Amino acid sequence: MITIDPERVVGRIDPKVYGMFIEHLGRCIYGGIFDEGSPRADAEGYRIDVLKACEGLAPPILRWPGGNFASGYHWQDGVGPPHERPRRLDLAWFAEESNRFGTDEFIGLCRRLNCEPYICANAGTGTIEEAAAWVEYCNGWTNTFYANLRRRNGNRVPYNVMYWGLGNEVYGHWQIGHQSAEDYAKKAREMAKLMRWTDPRIKLVACGLGERSWDEPVLEALRGLVEYLSVHCYVGSSNYYENVSKATVLEDLLDRTEATIAEVFGVGDAAQAPVKIAVDEWNVWYRTHGGERFAASKLEEVYDLSDALCVATLLHVLQRRCRTVGIANLAQMVNVIAPILAGESGVVLQSIYHPLSLLRHHSKEFALCVDVRCEEISTALTGSRPVLYLDAMATRSEDGRALCLSVVNRHESEPLRVPLEFVGCQAELNAVWEVNGPDVHAANSLAEPQLVTARKAEGLSFDGTYTFPAHSHTIMEFVLH
Numbered sequence: 001m002i003t004i005d006p007e008r009v010v011g012r013i014d015p016k017v018y019g020m021f022i023e024h025l026g027r028c029i030y031g032g033i034f035d036e037g038s039p040r041a042d043a044e045g046y047r048i049d050v051l052k053a054c055e056g057l058a059p060p061i062l063r064w065p066g067g068n069f070a071s072g073y074h075w076q077d078g079v080g081p082p083h084e085r086p087r088r089l090d091l092a093w094f095a096e097e098s099n100r101f102g103t104d105e106f107i108g109l110c111r112r113l114n115c116e117p118y119i120c121a122n123a124g125t126g127t128i129e130e131a132a133a134w135v136e137y138c139n140g141w142t143n144t145f146y147a148n149l150r151r152r153n154g155n156r157v158p159y160n161v162m163y164w165g166l167g168n169e170v171y172g173h174w175q176i177g178h179q180s181a182e183d184y185a186k187k188a189r190e191m192a193k194l195m196r197w198t199d200p201r202i203k204l205v206a207c208g209l210g211e212r213s214w215d216e217p218v219l220e221a222l223r224g225l226v227e228y229l230s231v232h233c234y235v236g237s238s239n240y241y242e243n244v245s246k247a248t249v250l251e252d253l254l255d256r257t258e259a260t261i262a263e264v265f266g267v268g269d270a271a272q273a274p275v276k277i278a279v280d281e282w283n284v285w286y287r288t289h290g291g292e293r294f295a296a297s298k299l300e301e302v303y304d305l306s307d308a309l310c311v312a313t314l315l316h317v318l319q320r321r322c323r324t325v326g327i328a329n330l331a332q333m334v335n336v337i338a339p340i341l342a343g344e345s346g347v348v349l350q351s352i353y354h355p356l357s358l359l360r361h362h363s364k365e366f367a368l369c370v371d372v373r374c375e376e377i378s379t380a381l382t383g384s385r386p387v388l389y390l391d392a393m394a395t396r397s398e399d400g401r402a403l404c405l406s407v408v409n410r411h412e413s414e415p416l417r418v419p420l421e422f423v424g425c426q427a428e429l430n431a432v433w434e435v436n437g438p439d440v441h442a443a444n445s446l447a448e449p450q451l452v453t454a455r456k457a458e459g460l461s462f463d464g465t466y467t468f469p470a471h472s473h474t475i476m477e478f479v480l481h
Contacts, residue, residue: 001373004394005423006403006480008369011271011323013395017315018360019118020059021281021329023067024101025093025336026298032334032342033109034101040346045105046112049347053340054113054333056349056357061116061163063280063329064106068092070168071124071176075134078102079153092176103137104150107159116163118280118329121195123167123187123207124177132194135164139199163327165205165230165280166191166222171214181214185221192225203227205278205327210253212260219264219275228278228327231257235310236286240440241377243284243306244410245387247313250282252385254317258324269323276326279318283330284310284352285337299336303350304443305452305471308435312355312408312473316393319359322367330356348444351452354435358454358475362404362433364395370405374418377410389416390468396480403427405476409468412440417467427478429462435473 022028033054036045065073069092077086078099085099103119110117119138121131133146138161140147147158166188170179179187184207192204206222208215208229215229233253235246257277258270265273284307285299311330318328334340339353374390391408409416420427437452444451468474 001419002392003371003421006396010367013322014326015060017318017328019061019329020333021063021331022333024069028332028336029101050342053347058360059115061118063118070120117161118163120165120168128190128194131191132198135195135198167207170207171209181217185218189221205230210257215260228276230278230280232281234285236284240306244309247317250317271323277324278327280329281331301337302443303352304441305437306440308351309408311352313391315359319367354454355473362475364397364404366396368394370394403478407474409472415467415469419465426481430479431477432457433475440471
């Protein structure tokens, strides 16, 4: 049984949890979003078919330029006339960087997608002065050098970039400019200070790990200077039931992060703290690591139906944690571990595209508590908490008249028919969409682009119960009376 009480509100969902991420890695930007000279690109180099697919995801916020790439990126290489920009060796991904896609092109993309830009500053090889200068270039209105540089580059009006990251994964040995927590905290504090002095309106994201040993000293040092602490979460397994149960990894990560935030700020509930969590990289990713330099695969993961079910449950977790999670960015949007694959002959919407798009477009403003009673998955290899065959998330509109129920049936072979109980109201079923495919390993391709897709149900009838098909993600829209 699934029980939904429209009055049991968890909190308001920040739309920024439906954000996306792009990095200078493989064909995410060059040959993906930005493909100068392609017959599928517009006059400025943006792929028209890719932008249309991105619009279906409707990201409210977009993170750039990395990722690992950010730790060696100097933003001034990517502004000015494109033919005069220097080509650099990118030591994050062992590639050549043309710098033809830079700050101005990124802002142009955000404007096309009608989303907030979120820029991750270089806390590796970058200086604190360089970070502040980037803020001035984007947001400056004074008669000063970097604001005037933006004007000379054809952009008189400031970009008003409000979201800035203080580096990426600086805790990792794989990162350019790897630092200890204490060293990072010192540098990030000075970066934050200068960036805020340049534009006091901006909101800053500190680099977090989800482990107390790193997060506590960072939060203590940046107290009063940052609005968010970032964590990253990649999951996945070739074992079907383990894969579709991996949302527990994100739940455990958020539990640890919330506990540290509550302790540092001396509150009983992390939701009362002045710092929210930014899960600014998350996805299913386990197939295409491809060795140290990632050269063979370029991280172009091919996603199947089991991955789509995992992604739906991960997004359910982000919605449920709306009191503490304020930003989330799926990594990444195009080609690299992405819902969209773009090649010379067209675009493929991967299996994970469909739950992302449905939850973005049909979820309502408020997250609700949902009670689910069904059998546990005895073969789930999660190691942390029990996992049910059904994972359900309900959201309610602000006026209380509309409700969206999102349900993943993780059972590999059995449809599950369950009663839906609505407390204190009558619910009229208005529409149903289902993400499914012929089997759990079905994956889309140019040859079979709709093997896994979202289909709207026809001829609806609702008698208080509903049968959720095997290995499916279902979105149900109700009108409440």
